[in-house]
Amino acid sequence: MDKNEDLRVIRSRRLIEDAFFTLVEEEGIEAVTVRKLTAQAGINRGTFYLHYQDIYDLMEKMEDRIMEQMKQLPVKSGPQEMLSAEMKGEPFPSIAQFIDFMNEEHRFFQVFFAQEGALFGKRLRVLIQDSIVDKIPKPLLTSEPLPVPADYIVAYFSSAHFGVIKHWFNTGRALPPYDLAVTLTRLIKDGPLLTALNQQPANRLSES
Amino acid sequence: MDKNEDLRVIRSRRLIEDAFFTLVEEEGIEAVTVRKLTAQAGINRGTFYLHYQDIYDLMEKMEDRIMEQMKQLPVKSGPQEMLSAEMKGEPFPSIAQFIDFMNEEHRFFQVFFAQEGALFGKRLRVLIQDSIVDKIPKPLLTSEPLPVPADYIVAYFSSAHFGVIKHWFNTGRALPPYDLAVTLTRLIKDGPLLTALNQQPANRLSES
DNA sequence: CTATAAATCAACACTATGTTCATTATGAGG
């Protein structure tokens, strides 16, 4: 008799997970309590503790499940598949797979991405991103119909540079601020491709 | 007699903000309570409520202050300054300014960036970023000494693509999954610059 | 049909919140 096969267990867990998403969607992740959760789910508060230690444990277990599934996505893309996809103008199979999965589990990922950075400095994030967007060469965004939507290009650049600054902090600001400024300037001016391949100015870095 | 000029007020607020950062650094943002905070600050719990409604109000007020300062950063970079900076291989003045400010307020930004996405799906974020990193053309990272550190290039790409996917969710998954897959594939294959400028395959999008 | 285990219910001690009110202290301005 496996615990994971008992109908009652399965039902309780499903009710709890559903209630979690509903609550987060309605009130945000910081408003979730065990009381509200079980009330929403229509089950006894004690039942929650039969399955999870606390809210964080619940989130971890859901994360576990998603991660497990993602790791086990059949890897359809050897080099030859990627080549043939490229010929036909189709997306790489592994990418398409990836996105299909997230689309199927959209309730989870919707919350996951919505809560990203929502707890602290929500408006500040926007301000930083906007000030980055200002630095994007305008021709890129205004010229003719794009092969991909302009807002995706904006998301790409702003997120990229935001991530670079974040990386700087996450590595203890080891790079001198001036060097970071140079790095960002180059990335903005030349784009990552040229920046990475252009060896010439390498020696210029950190000289000041 | 202005409330913001009373030494006692200034002292209390400083103690509270300092205690906040200390607590977050030690135990993470979700562990912060008014009790611990005021204990750490060495002030009465009631005093906290004389200045802030709750923890979120405190965070908002700190955010306000930082945002105000950022908006008032003197904009040193007209087109001519950017040009002259480009000549000399120096960073754009506005960028350097931006980064200097964040460096000065590093206690705030350290917490801000560290808490980004820390509440939910921390490990999942890493998994997604890693699986994106796998898709980055290897030559970019392994060839010769780079003009900018390789880890910054990795941060740039992974953050960029992560941001694109996030944007997809934040816009209600309006773009069909297949189109998103095509978009991502192009961005990975050609980079944003080529993708944005290359008009040819525009009509191919959404045809399937 | 029945034995097992899940779910419920009520109660518990504990901790945090946000508010109030009387009291103490301290700094701003004359």
Place this chain on the structure above:
DNA sequence: CCTCATAATGAACATAGTGTTGATTTATAG
């Protein structure tokens, strides 16, 4: 230097959430 306004303190309060326990009811696997 004084004094008055007010910031800070301390104690108490009601309310709400947490996590646990033990007895009881209910549902399901076999």
